[in-house]
């Protein structure tokens with residue numbers, strides 16, 4: 001790791017190139033849920049320049065294309081992908097110190113969890129609760145990864161972006177990425193390559209000498225605070241947060257582990273639905289829900305000269321109070337229990353967490369999609385809510 005003055009980027013992970021004879025060639029080998037056929041062409045790039053040039057060449061060819069990091073949010077069909085897949089394998093992090101903050105510029109291919117481990121070891125706080133999320137740093141802004149009370153949006157400053165439409169390379173500030181709950185402009189509309197990601201974290205070095213160690217950001221997730229035996233808003237040693245999050249995730253099958261078939265998944269398969277407050281009142285009282293915006297609209301006084309009581313109030317913004325529901329609760333209360341599978345299928349609901357769909361061994365992408373459709377239909381029939389998939393589906397539809 002270096003200071004910014006030298007601007008050199010040092011890898012924080014040792015994941016390098018696979019030996020040629022073991023090089024993966026199918027989506028089943030390239031994704032964590034292990035489904036999917038062969039792309040017509042598979043390329044990989046390990047340096048920033050190589051990545052940009054490769055992607056530009058692929059775009060110039062006019063072929064169908066897909067970028068792939070760790071394949072942990074991608075579920076592919078078993079038919080051939082008629083296009084080019086570019087694996088993003090770039091590595092390196094450069095660091096700039098500024099007062100009590102550090103700015104990191106992270107290459108897109110740097111494995112996310114290796115980055116988190118590194119920042120925790122350095123005493124930099126801000127992403128410790130995002131420990132154990134698989135995949136690459138470049139994919140992290142795509143769905144604004146989040147867990148245990150933190151999300152990427154809290155630390156993201158900007159991305160270095162190569163735009164597919166214009167061909168232009170530019171720095172896009174986080175504020176322009178429309179980052180929201182498991183979404184961003186990159187997931188809905190803005191197509192291109194995230195070359196690198198800029199993060200701002202807290203450097204706890206100065207306070208560590210006073211407080212006796214590097215502390216986390218204030219805890220914002222009740223289950224995490226409980227597991228640590230502290231209160232919401234408390235700050236605890238950074239390493240304890242990482243260790244506890246990893247333990248909680250392992251218990252839910254949400255940590256990549258070759259020995260745990262529940263982890264042969266794409267993480268949560270469905271996002272928590274966001275519905276209007278009035279719709280949420282049609283659900284059973286026991287259905288968990290969290291308010292997303294303030295339902296209280298401020299009173300406004302409108303001069304009579306400006307408004308005659310017909311049509312919308314001038315200048316008013318309509319705020320529909322929204323609430324987030326628990327997809328796991330909806331699934332369980334639609335009669336689908338952990339471990340559920342359709343007859344003869346090799347895809348199953350995780351035995352530890354109803355939100356994850358897993359490949360119990362040799363499942364096809366279509367088997368996963370069938371199970372997903374069944375879950376969707378059950379929840380829709382019971383509660384009138386259509387669950388939306390979180391992963392990117394390649395050649396599959398729900």
Ligand SMILES: Cc1cc2nc3c(=O)[nH]c(=O)nc-3n(C[C@H](O)[C@H](O)[C@H](O)COP(=O)(O)OP(=O)(O)OC[C@H]3O[C@@H](n4cnc5c(N)ncnc54)[C@H](O)[C@@H]3O)c2cc1C
Nearest residue numbers: 067069070071072073074135136138139145146147194267
């Ligand atoms: C066990 C498990 C647990 C998980 N837990 C969580 C969690 O707690 N929270 C959470 O938010 N997610 C979670 N996920 C989902 C996943 O890990 C994240 O979405 C992660 O950011 C995906 O990274 P990836 O590199 O594997 O993406 P990939 O699957 O390789 O790609 C996902 C999408 O991003 C695009 N993409 C990849 N790289 C780039 C790039 N450089 N530029 C532009 N587009 C790119 C791809 O084209 C694709 O559309 C989990 C997944 C698993 C398997």
